[in-house]
Amino acid sequence: MLAACGEPAVDRNSDETGVTSGESVPAGIQVDVSYHTLDNGLRVVLSEDTTVPTATVAVYYGVGFRNEPRNRTGFAHLFEHLMFQGSENLPKGDFDSLIYGSGGVNNGSTRFDFTNYYEVVPSNALEAVIWAEGDRMRAPIIDQEVLENQQGVVENEVLVNVINQPYGGWIWIDLPMLANENWHNAHNFYGDLEDLRAADLEDVQAFFDTYYSPNNAVIVGAGNIDADETLSWIEREFGSIPASTPADPVDVSEPRQEEEKSGEIYDRLAPQPALGFGYHMPERGSPEYYAMAVLDQILVQGDDSLLNQRLINEEGYASGVFGGINLLGNMYNYNGPMLWSVGMIHDDEFSDEEIMASVDEVIEDLRTNPVSQEQLDRAITKLRSQFYGIVDSSTRFGLVDLLAVFALFDDDPTRINRIEEGFDQVTPELVLATAQEYLRPTNRSVLRVIPDPDGSLGGDTAGEE
Numbered sequence: 001m002l003a004a005c006g007e008p009a010v011d012r013n014s015d016e017t018g019v020t021s022g023e024s025v026p027a028g029i030q031v032d033v034s035y036h037t038l039d040n041g042l043r044v045v046l047s048e049d050t051t052v053p054t055a056t057v058a059v060y061y062g063v064g065f066r067n068e069p070r071n072r073t074g075f076a077h078l079f080e081h082l083m084f085q086g087s088e089n090l091p092k093g094d095f096d097s098l099i100y101g102s103g104g105v106n107n108g109s110t111r112f113d114f115t116n117y118y119e120v121v122p123s124n125a126l127e128a129v130i131w132a133e134g135d136r137m138r139a140p141i142i143d144q145e146v147l148e149n150q151q152g153v154v155e156n157e158v159l160v161n162v163i164n165q166p167y168g169g170w171i172w173i174d175l176p177m178l179a180n181e182n183w184h185n186a187h188n189f190y191g192d193l194e195d196l197r198a199a200d201l202e203d204v205q206a207f208f209d210t211y212y213s214p215n216n217a218v219i220v221g222a223g224n225i226d227a228d229e230t231l232s233w234i235e236r237e238f239g240s241i242p243a244s245t246p247a248d249p250v251d252v253s254e255p256r257q258e259e260e261k262s263g264e265i266y267d268r269l270a271p272q273p274a275l276g277f278g279y280h281m282p283e284r285g286s287p288e289y290y291a292m293a294v295l296d297q298i299l300v301q302g303d304d305s306l307l308n309q310r311l312i313n314e315e316g317y318a319s320g321v322f323g324g325i326n327l328l329g330n331m332y333n334y335n336g337p338m339l340w341s342v343g344m345i346h347d348d349e350f351s352d353e354e355i356m357a358s359v360d361e362v363i364e365d366l367r368t369n370p371v372s373q374e375q376l377d378r379a380i381t382k383l384r385s386q387f388y389g390i391v392d393s394s395t396r397f398g399l400v401d402l403l404a405v406f407a408l409f410d411d412d413p414t415r416i417n418r419i420e421e422g423f424d425q426v427t428p429e430l431v432l433a434t435a436q437e438y439l440r441p442t443n444r445s446v447l448r449v450i451p452d453p454d455g456s457l458g459g460d461t462a463g464e465e
Contacts, residue, residue: 041215065189074191134237
């Protein structure tokens with residue numbers, strides 16, 4: 001059961017953080033966690049919470065953008081699509097019918113370090129969902145027809161969401177490709193079209209055998225469940241699925257960046273210029289990682305953030321600025337090198353140099369002077385509120401997501417109950433030291449988007465295939 005020493009006070013009319021000035025959010029959230037490992041290596045995390053009428057199930061596989069095959073960019077995402085095309089006892093469409101027919105919802109996604117599939121259903125449908133996920137892991141239906149169909153679907157996604165979209169993957173694909181040196185962190189993870197078209201059934205089978213096995217997976221059940229009964233259903237449906245030979249570990253480490261990087265994208269569809277920049281993050285879970293989360297709050301999260309105040313309210317460069325740690329998820333659900341990124345689409349009367357000069361003034365002040373205790377306390381209050389919002393969402397998907405990744409990455413889903421300890425240990429001195437090391441200009445990569453409506457300036461990066 002999820003319990004806290006008081007509930008966070010949330011003003012629905014406040015800024016996006018859900019925290020208003022002067023309020024406090026009490027610490028002490030505790031999540032009920034039961035953790036097991038089956039003989040075939042499948043990790044099982046269960047969390048009972050009778051305050052909700054639903055059950056949430058998620059299966060996470062330890063494969064994402066970083067460890068997809070070379071020359072098969074976008075393959076992890078393609079494979080996610082393939083897994084929705086039916087299984088031995090649930091031909092195409094029957095899985096969705098099972099979930100929606102019970103009044104539930106389901107979906108999946110691919111991220112840097114995992115691929116997930118999840119369902120939220122009334123509690124009386126839990127056993128059927130576990131059976132369905134077991135059938136999908138044991139015997140998905142993937143043949144030439146399915147592969148060709150989903151290659152077309154994913155190719156269309158790339159065309160619609162990136163190539164024929166103004167600004168495309170500028171901040172979430174192109175900036176990491178500029179900032180990182182290691183191919184595993186620096187390739188086009190949505191997929192180069194030539195790579196997507198070249199995938200064949202042999203690739204599919206090899207990928208499934210390597211990554212879609214119980215010893216590379218976590219299943220989480222949370223909500224209005226009986227943990228013992230749920231575990232027995234999982235053992236029945238998943239326990240006989242054989243383990244596979246684990247994939248060779250992938251080195252995703254990045255060298256320390258010693259010089260600022262810069263790049264440009266010429267975009268035929270962009271009506272205004274855009275500017276994005278990113279700094280390499282401290283190691284996940286380190287004291288500096290929590291301090292960087294505080295700096296993120298102070299610099300870019302909410303209307304009161306320093307960059308919003310300076311760039312938007314004072315200078316009027318643009319109508320908004322956005323950013324954060326892990327723009328494809330949150331600060332908790334990744335396991336490798338990551339950027340703290342900031343972006344804005346700005347008026348063309350302002351130069352990039354002018355904007356970055358203002359950014360530098362704001363950031364250099366944090367690298368020179370300690371934050372006040374009041375600034376620190378407010379940032380941590382906002383972080384607590386956001387953390388509580390993730391864990392206590394009505395669908396419990398945020399909860400199962402954290403339980404799954406902490407089991408997958410750390411073999412310790414109870415880490416969810418120690419996150420706040422990391423924030424409690426942040427001091428103004430640690431924030432200053434973190435800013436000095438990680439917000440240095442030589443740790444930064446800057447990417448500009450230049451409107452190029454007729455292709456005369458430099459290229460056809462966007463707007464055509």
